[in-house]
Amino acid sequence: MHDSSELNESVRKAVMTYSDSLIKIAFAYLKNMADAEEVAQDVFLTYLQKAPEFASDEHEKAWLIRATINKSKNMLKAGWFRSRTPIPDNLAYFPKDEYSVLQAVLSLDKKYRIPIHLHYYEGYSLEEIADILHAKPATVGTWLARGRNQLKEAIGGQAT
Structure with missing residues (x-):
């Protein structure tokens, strides 16, 4: 179990290391930068709330990518997302x-x-x-x- 300062430092490091990758992955699904950035922020918020323990940096990155893919898919399934007119990115x-x-x-x-x-x-x-x-x-x-x-x-x- 992380203490709060260790967890905050882990999340801060993950944001610095993986933000661009997660945004690009979400963008590949959503084709909209604002939505991709929202998904990445949501993934890091989930990381902070759930405080998962990782065996390695690779395990952490895989978890973040899986969470990004899942949240992107959920956003695509949302009725409001399908019914809106996408803004050209x-x-x-x-x-x-x-x-x-x-x-x-x-x-x-x-x-x-x-x-x-x-x-x-x-x-x-x-x-x-x-x-x-x-x-x-x-x-x-x-x-x-x-x-x-x-x-x-x-x-x-x-x-x-």
């Missing part, structure tokens, strides 16, 4: 050289978009992604291959 948050690739990634179906993001942006292996998404490694491999093929078509079509 400003992708200037991302480096210019990533912009066209990011647009192509965001155009993918969610089942390809999330594994692509976790693999290429977060550096997770196929087995780790399978564990995070509660899927078989072979299924994740198929999603990655199909997502890559769709990206090649989308980006390849733009190349001159």
